[in-house]
Amino acid sequence: MFTVAGSCDYLLIDVSNSYAKLAFASRKRISRPTRIGTAELSSSVVTEFLRRRQVKKLVVSSVVPAKNSTISKAAHNKAPVLWLTCQRKLGITIDYPNPQSIGADRLANAAAIAELYGCPAIVVDFGTAVTFDVVSQTCRYIGGVIAPGLEAMTNFLYQRTALLPKVSLKEPRRAVGKSTLAAIRSGAVFGYRGLVREILGRIKAEQFSRKQVVVVATGGYARLIARHVPELGIVHPHLTLEGLRIVGNLNKE
Numbered sequence: 001m002f003t004v005a006g007s008c009d010y011l012l013i014d015v016s017n018s019y020a021k022l023a024f025a026s027r028k029r030i031s032r033p034t035r036i037g038t039a040e041l042s043s044s045v046v047t048e049f050l051r052r053r054q055v056k057k058l059v060v061s062s063v064v065p066a067k068n069s070t071i072s073k074a075a076h077n078k079a080p081v082l083w084l085t086c087q088r089k090l091g092i093t094i095d096y097p098n099p100q101s102i103g104a105d106r107l108a109n110a111a112a113i114a115e116l117y118g119c120p121a122i123v124v125d126f127g128t129a130v131t132f133d134v135v136s137q138t139c140r141y142i143g144g145v146i147a148p149g150l151e152a153m154t155n156f157l158y159q160r161t162a163l164l165p166k167v168s169l170k171e172p173r174r175a176v177g178k179s180t181l182a183a184i185r186s187g188a189v190f191g192y193r194g195l196v197r198e199i200l201g202r203i204k205a206e207q208f209s210r211k212q213v214v215v216v217a218t219g220g221y222a223r224l225i226a227r228h229v230p231e232l233g234i235v236h237p238h239l240t241l242e243g244l245r246i247v248g249n250l251n252k253e
Helices: 043-052 065-075 104-117 150-160 180-207 222-226 239-250
Strands: 007-015 019-025 034-037 054-062 081-083 121-126 129-135 140-148 214-219
Touching: 007 043, 007 065, 007 239, 019 043, 019 239, 043 065, 054 065, 054 104, 054 239, 065 081, 104 121, 104 129, 104 140, 104 214, 104 239, 121 180, 121 222, 121 239, 129 180, 140 180, 150 180, 180 222, 214 222, 214 239
Parallel strands: 007 054, 054 081, 121 214
Antiparallel strands: 007 019, 019 034, 121 129, 129 140
């Protein structure tokens, strides 16, 4: 746990389906995040963070509604909570038929990439699902793509077959595996790189033909996949938290 005493502007909390990340932040930078399993996120965990530092505001993106009351309970009478929604100031506009359906983490990513890298841009977030979120040349969020996450794919094989083992994901030595583990690892990593390239290629052809577009990868497996995918030009592991910091700055009420 983060143990520095004192005060700061924000406690940032990003709650995804598999993991929650928490980090203290000033208006200009975030501290090193703490990651825990989402199932382990409780009021006592958030309360412990709030004991370590006095914060002016909690800024939260959550795609797990069951955890929202947990955060509200811990923050009660300690600091206001700013929930990231499509109604907040994001530094971008939203061109999407049902903006309420966009995940808060995806909006945080879009806000972060527009502020930190400019537009047009694509964020590829390697989480429980891999999401591709697109910000136009005029800084409008225009939609994206959702595909199964890398770990979800390999876990599915393990859970739905009698003989295939659970695999730790790392760089394969070669395409042709000499064991079942190596074969699964090769199919997962090399296959996933192909998925990412194909989707990025189609997004660029459809939206940004003959235009320069910045592509930023974030999330748990961003470094592994980006290692041999030149289309993923930038890896920013904590882009979602940066987005929360930026949204905190933009919404001062």
